[in-house]
Amino acid sequence: MEGSADGVLVKVEGLSCVFGSGDSLTRVLCDVDLTVGRSRTLGLVGESGSGKSMLMKSILGIAPRSARIDGKVTFNGTDLSTLGEGQRRRFLGRRVGIVFQNSATSLNPFVRVGRQIEEASRYHFGLSKAQGKKLSIELMGAVGLPDPAECYEQYPHQFSGGMKQRIMIATALACKPDLLIADEATTALDVTVQKQVLDLLQSLQEERQMSMILVTHNLGIVAGRTDEAAVMYGGRIVERGPTEALFRDPRHRYTAALLEAIPRADQPAHTRLQSIPGRPPDVLRPIPGCPFAPRCTAVEAQCIERMPAVAKTADERHSFACYAPVGEGSRGPAAASGAQTGGG
Amino acid sequence: MMAARHPEPDTTRTDAAVGDGYLRDEALLKVRNLEVRFRRSGRTIEAVAGISIDVVSGETLGLVGESGCGKTTTGRAILRLLPAGNSRISGSVEYGGEDLGSLSKARMRAVRRHLQMIFQDPLSSFNPRRKVWDIVGEGLAIQGVSKKETAKRTEAVLSEVGMSRAMVEGRRPHEFSGGQCQRIAIARVLALEPDLIVCDEPVASLDVSVQAQVINLLQDIRETRNLALIFISHDLAVVRSVSDRVAVMYMGKIVEIGEADLIYGRPAHPYTRTLLEAVPMPDVNVKLKPAAVGTEMPSPSRPPSGCRFRTRCPRAQEVCEAVEPLLRRMPQGQFAACHFPHDEPAPGALGMRESGPGAVGEAPPIRPTDIRESANDRYRSTA
Numbered sequence: 001m002e003g004s005a006d007g008v009l010v011k012v013e014g015l016s017c018v019f020g021s022g023d024s025l026t027r028v029l030c031d032v033d034l035t036v037g038r039s040r041t042l043g044l045v046g047e048s049g050s051g052k053s054m055l056m057k058s059i060l061g062i063a064p065r066s067a068r069i070d071g072k073v074t075f076n077g078t079d080l081s082t083l084g085e086g087q088r089r090r091f092l093g094r095r096v097g098i099v100f101q102n103s104a105t106s107l108n109p110f111v112r113v114g115r116q117i118e119e120a121s122r123y124h125f126g127l128s129k130a131q132g133k134k135l136s137i138e139l140m141g142a143v144g145l146p147d148p149a150e151c152y153e154q155y156p157h158q159f160s161g162g163m164k165q166r167i168m169i170a171t172a173l174a175c176k177p178d179l180l181i182a183d184e185a186t187t188a189l190d191v192t193v194q195k196q197v198l199d200l201l202q203s204l205q206e207e208r209q210m211s212m213i214l215v216t217h218n219l220g221i222v223a224g225r226t227d228e229a230a231v232m233y234g235g236r237i238v239e240r241g242p243t244e245a246l247f248r249d250p251r252h253r254y255t256a257a258l259l260e261a262i263p264r265a266d267q268p269a270h271t272r273l274q275s276i277p278g279r280p281p282d283v284l285r286p287i288p289g290c291p292f293a294p295r296c297t298a299v300e301a302q303c304i305e306r307m308p309a310v311a312k313t314a315d316e317r318h319s320f321a322c323y324a325p326v327g328e329g330s331r332g333p334a335a336a337s338g339a340q341t342g343g344g
Numbered sequence: 345m346m347a348a349r350h351p352e353p354d355t356t357r358t359d360a361a362v363g364d365g366y367l368r369d370e371a372l373l374k375v376r377n378l379e380v381r382f383r384r385s386g387r388t389i390e391a392v393a394g395i396s397i398d399v400v401s402g403e404t405l406g407l408v409g410e411s412g413c414g415k416t417t418t419g420r421a422i423l424r425l426l427p428a429g430n431s432r433i434s435g436s437v438e439y440g441g442e443d444l445g446s447l448s449k450a451r452m453r454a455v456r457r458h459l460q461m462i463f464q465d466p467l468s469s470f471n472p473r474r475k476v477w478d479i480v481g482e483g484l485a486i487q488g489v490s491k492k493e494t495a496k497r498t499e500a501v502l503s504e505v506g507m508s509r510a511m512v513e514g515r516r517p518h519e520f521s522g523g524q525c526q527r528i529a530i531a532r533v534l535a536l537e538p539d540l541i542v543c544d545e546p547v548a549s550l551d552v553s554v555q556a557q558v559i560n561l562l563q564d565i566r567e568t569r570n571l572a573l574i575f576i577s578h579d580l581a582v583v584r585s586v587s588d589r590v591a592v593m594y595m596g597k598i599v600e601i602g603e604a605d606l607i608y609g610r611p612a613h614p615y616t617r618t619l620l621e622a623v624p625m626p627d628v629n630v631k632l633k634p635a636a637v638g639t640e641m642p643s644p645s646r647p648p649s650g651c652r653f654r655t656r657c658p659r660a661q662e663v664c665e666a667v668e669p670l671l672r673r674m675p676q677g678q679f680a681a682c683h684f685p686h687d688e689p690a691p692g693a694l695g696m697r698e699s700g701p702g703a704v705g706e707a708p709p710i711r712p713t714d715i716r717e718s719a720n721d722r723y724r725s726t727a
Contacts (some may be wrong), residue, residue: 022607047551047552047553048551057594062666108580117646129511190410190411190578191410191578191580191619191622191623191624192410192619192622194409194622194624195621195622195624211458214603217552218552218624219552219626220581220624220625220626221624222626223624223626223628224624224627224628225584238616242416243628244628247626247627247628248628257553258552258553259626260557261552261553261555262552262556262579262581262626263555263556263559263579263582263584263585264581264584264585264625264626265580265581265584265608265620265623266584266608266625267584267585268605269404269585269587269604269605270563270582270585270586270588271585272563273556273559273560274558275553275554275556275560276553276554276556276557277557277560279521279524279553279554280524280551280553280554295553324697
């Protein structure tokens with residue numbers, strides 16, 4: 001089809017999202033640039049309230065109606081702003097699959113799960129009942145539900161949390177999407193089940209050559225399973241780049257501080273964690289400069305006044321917005337410990 | 345038919361090697377054979393199936409496991425905080441020489457002052473209509489401390505958790521962030537000067553950047569006050585960073601318990617390994633390869649026979665179905681309940697980092713010890 005030659009599936013440029021006006025203006029997203037490569041996995045990391053979910057919703061055009069959204073989103077070469085609401089729904093509905101955090105509330109408790117899985121494909125591709133059922137059972141097999149034919153007739157409450165998340169994934173896959181978004185899809189699950197679901201997502205992504213966005217607050221998930229990573233803070237992307245570069249050489253002060261704040265299973269007991277003072281920014285009371293400035297150890301006067309411009313590192317793909325970045329080559333803690341094994 | 349082919353449960357062997365080697369007489373809190381049963385719609389669920397743990401002053405015991413394994417129930421049963429109506433508790437919980445189960449209500453209230461709890465969601469454990477100042481002092485008021493003394497102590501503990509009278513005066517819980525609420529919860533508990541605090545997922549609801557602050561605070565007060573902590577969490581990395589000893593629970597039982605370094609560095613029980621391998625590490629050198637679809641925890645109302653983990657265990661053999669393994673000392677030092685335990689270091693990023701990043705997810709070869717060999721031989725000869 002149309003497509004863009006540079007291997008980019010989604011391109012977001014200067015995306016902003018505001019609620020209200022005048023004194024009660026709330027800037028949820030601010031000048032966000034992002035790209036998702038074809039058949040690549042992007043990890044979007046941020047704490048609660050950083051704007052991760054709002055960014056996904058703004059891209060898909062499913063943000064609340066009271067939100068004002070500016071900026072350009074290109075999907076597979078098509079500028080989404082040129083499409084009307086119905087057109088956008090038909091266009092994205094079959095190209096994007098999304099898995100939300102809480103599968104229990106995303107599934108309709110009164111409808112058999114099989115019907116819910118096939119619903120989107122019957123709408124978009126006009127499949128018959130029999131075709132839909134065949135597809136549904138096929139997908140349930142693909143996501144590892146035991147005995148798919150029997151599961152088809154069951155209701156959501158008959159499944160455990162991990163199984164419901166698999167059903168959500170099957171639903172998201174029904175239209176053979178080009179992009180799969182997993183918005184904190186494994187946050188509510190136990191580590192062992194989380195691993196199973198992430199493994200499943202990863203193998204499906206490889207098998208179907210989809211692009212994937214893993215939205216999470218867990219840096220561990222991003223480190224092992226993504227090609228690129230973007231770090232959000234206070235409605236901005238403060239740093240993005242190839243996952244490996246970002247973890248080895250974090251440049252933004254927030255990324256570096258975050259990497260040091262995580263307790264790690266390979267640290268001895270009673271290790272003092274490097275905590276970040278203060279608390280996440282309040283979107284209702286934004287500062288004109290860098291959102292991390294009030295908590296940053298290297299804060300300068302200009303940080304509070306103006307948002308720093310996006311700078312690139314030697315690696316063109318790795319960019320950050322910080323006046324006083326962490327020095328190049330001064331490895332973050334995660335990379336430092338890993339580097340020893342690499343060298344040994 | 346199947347059962348007839350299995351060896352007799354060899355209790356003599358296990359009992360000799362087992363036991364309570366990990367339990368200590370001098371402990372501050374002694375939990376012995378604790379069992380908790382709930383009745384739900386006619387069925388009985390054994391949430392805690394006979395566990396024994398203890399804690400000495402100044403020590404942190406981490407309690408880990410998946411949701412539904414009974415870790416929270418254990419914490420609440422210790423403090424007698426379970427609803428009396430539908431739960432049955434047996435076994436003993438001894439604190440300072442007194443069995444908490446046999447205490448009168450009035451005596452229990454007096455003892456509670458020494459045994460406190462911090463909950464996962466502080467906001468829902470506070471009364472939203474009360475002022476924070478009163479919430480922090482409430483415990484003292486219940487204990488009959490004078491108003492003047494209460495105010496003095498409240499102010500002192502608030503400053504100990506990095507807050508002040510001016511910050512909380514006249515304000516209610518909803519005006520504070522999650523991290524601040526957790527500090528208030530800690531202050532409220534500290535006001536009573538407890539000896540032991542049960543922390544039930546104290547940082548699970550906090551953002552990473554705030555989580556570190558609260559963990560550090562807990563570490564500081566533990567050290568300055570020589571507190572004993574029981575730290576309940578599903579986050580293995582957090583537990584590692586705070587715990588001296590760790591107990592791993594599965595379906596109401598302890599499957600492995602010992603020094604944190606051993607549990608993380610050379611875990612013996614396959615379940616502990618499964619848990620550790622599932623922890624996402626913030627390390628780009630650990631490349632994850634998708635593994636085969638795993639299985640889930642069986643229903644707690646119908647636990648499997650023998651070893652409860654056998655339905656998910658990569659090492660399970662027929663003896664695991666017939667004979668329930670008891671906790672016994674492993675060559676590396678900790679106690680584990682398994683017929684075929686591991687003794688090699690944990691693979692990959694965890695533990696000793698001996699096997700390198702590529703080893704994650706690869707099943708290590710089984711190297712049975714003599715005990716395990718004999719169990720196997722007997723199985724083969726009867727098969």
